[in-house]
Amino acid sequence: MGQSQTEQALSRLREMVFSGELAAGSNHFEADLADRLGMSRTPVREAALTMKAQGLVDVQPRRGVRVCPISAEDMADIYDVLCELESLAAARAAERGYTANDLQIAQNCIDAMDAALTDNDRTAWAEADDRFHAELVRLGGNARVIEIVARYTDQVRRARMMTLPLRPLPVKSNEDHRAVLDAIQIGDAARARDLHRAHRNAARSLLTGLIRDLGLHRL
Amino acid sequence: MGQSQTEQALSRLREMVFSGELAAGSNHFEADLADRLGMSRTPVREAALTMKAQGLVDVQPRRGVRVCPISAEDMADIYDVLCELESLAAARAAERGYTANDLQIAQNCIDAMDAALTDNDRTAWAEADDRFHAELVRLGGNARVIEIVARYTDQVRRARMMTLPLRPLPVKSNEDHRAVLDAIQIGDAARARDLHRAHRNAARSLLTGLIRDLGLHRL
DNA sequence: ACCCTTAATAACGTATACGTTAATGTATGC
DNA sequence: GCATACATTAACGTATACGTTATTAAGGGT
Structure with a gap:
């Protein structure tokens, strides 16, 4: 048997919110x-x-x-949270002594991002970027961090998609990812944490600046 | 006009969970x-x-x-989260340039903890400690951090209450709080962050160690 | 013309009814 | 004696009904 009506409603409504089919700020009767x-x-x-x-x-x-x-403030708040918790996850992942094999999924995500960049396919890049961050957090091994990052990633998903075409090509981002993964692989927790924190801070400035500059006050 | 039945159910069920009236791990039919x-x-x-x-x-x-x-692992995971987000809040609070007056509520909580210590009243201490941490996070000014800290504090509330009589008198804890608040007042964000992180890490070790040592595997 | 009162409406909050389904116990066949 | 099939039951999932209440519109008074 499939899922319950409630579960279907949940996944379909979530999709409608993420896609913008239910617009930000709009009201809908039950x-x-x-x-x-x-x-x-x-x-x-x-x-x-x-x-x-x-x-x-x-x-x-x-x-x-x-x-x-x-709003831009919401975005800043959320990226602050993501920055702290993802860099914690990066540090914890480094401490765990993963083998190259354990890091294969993350590596694949990076490769996919590279490929998307050469294809100039921003949507594919964003998807791979999402998967990389989720995998990084999974490698950190903290169930609560996984939960929180997933939840707040959802909250900014629609806004991030809308700003995607407005952003410069994320070439630097891919370098960052590689460096973080390297630090994890050699077990340098402090370096993994600092690199990832810098990476997320950059994303935070970019996105909040974009929203503010373009007057996109309510995404 | 009072609150709805759903709201009443929520607050009463939460209270029943926190107090242990609904025991950890127990099942209850709707x-x-x-x-x-x-x-x-x-x-x-x-x-x-x-x-x-x-x-x-x-x-x-x-x-x-x-x-x-x-479990001890849950406790460790949650304290990792609280550690990161509360110390972020401490840093942000320091950056905001609060006056002594703005910090009065936090100061009152510390005083209450001191009083509770001299009275050897652990329950009063725990309550004031709770209020201090909540106020600290509020001063940080990040709505999402406030949310998350409240939620995960709730998750460990029952377990923390049960270990309260088993812990050494938290004399060091009060010194920590004072130092953090001082750092916030003089605007030293890095110091506020580091001090609070150390404070929370100590709490983490203490609590998870206690749970593990006493074999309290499911609180 | 504007405001206040009041009636109509509609969306919600909650109780209830009922079909569905998983778990338990029983009986039957081997 | 054990396993399997079947019947029973109980809790749930979901639809529906209905009273409550906020909002809107209308009407009357100033």
């Missing part, structure tokens, strides 16, 4: 969403409640489900 | 909980779903709502 998804209000309500706990939507009486917009 | 709370299954279900998203319980078909136990 009954409407239930109709669109072909189910009753109950599973929609439960999914909305979960998404509220994940910080993706607000739920207000008689205003429906509201897709949380991301 | 219908039973609904009876105990004097309401129907619907609001209980919604509250349980929210608590699941907060990592306080698991919800499994035909096994009911299960209170998540905390």
Whole structure:
């Protein structure tokens, strides 16, 4: 048997939020969403409640489900969190003494990013970048860090996709990734942490600056 | 007008989890909980779903709502997160140039901890300690950090209360707090960060060691 | 014309009903 | 005696019904 209606509602609503089909800041009644998804209000309500706990939507009486917009300040706050926790993960990964084989998935992500760069395919690059960061965090071995990074990555996913074509080609980013992975491989935790922190700080400045400069106040 | 049934269910169930009235690892059917709370299954279900998203319980078909136990590894993971994010908050707070007046609440918490120590009142100490950490994080000014620290503090709340009488009197802890607050007041972000990180690392070692040594594998 | 009162509406919060399904116990065949 | 098939049960998942309440619109008074 497949998944429950609630699970379906959750994954479909998440997709609708990420893709922008439900625009940032827009409101949607439970009954409407239930109709669109072909189910009753109950599973929609439960999914909305979960998404509220994940910080993706607000739920207000008689205003429906509201897709949380991301401001430049939100972006800065979230990248601060990602910066700290991912660089912690990098340090922990370095301490774990992984073999080259253990790091193969991360290596593949980097290769995919390189390939995407030469193809000038930003979407493929962003996808591989996402996978690299998730894998790095997984290698850190802290279940809570994995959770948090996944949640806050989701919160900025839509905003990041929208700014993707506005950013310079992320050539430096790929070098950063390689350096971090090297530090992990040779077991230099402090170096892995510092390199990754610098990498994320750069991303933070770039994105918040972009949002601010272009007046994209509510993504 | 009071709060909704769902909100009541949420706060009462949270209280039952924190106090241990619902023991770690125990299972509870929705219908039973609904009876105990004097309401129907619907609001209980919604509250349980929210608590699941907060990592306080698991919800499994035909096994009911299960209170998540905390292992030594969980404790270590969570303190790693708290360590990073609270010390980030300390650094950010230092950068903000707060006046002595702005830091009054934190100062009051430290004083309360001192008083609790001379009274040998561990419960009062723990409560003031909680408030100090929450205030520190608030001073950091990052809404996401505030959220995360609150959530993971909740996850270890019950376990921390249970180990409270087993710990040595936290004299050093009060000195640490003072030093961190001093660093914030003089605007030394790096020092505030490092001091707080050391403080949290000590707490981490103490608690995980305690759990491991006493064989308290599932708190 | 504007404001205040009031009625209509619609979305929600919650109770309830009911079909589904997994777990348990029982009976039957080997 | 053991395993397997079947019946029973109980908890859940989901639809639905309904009372509550905020919002909107209308109407009347100033």
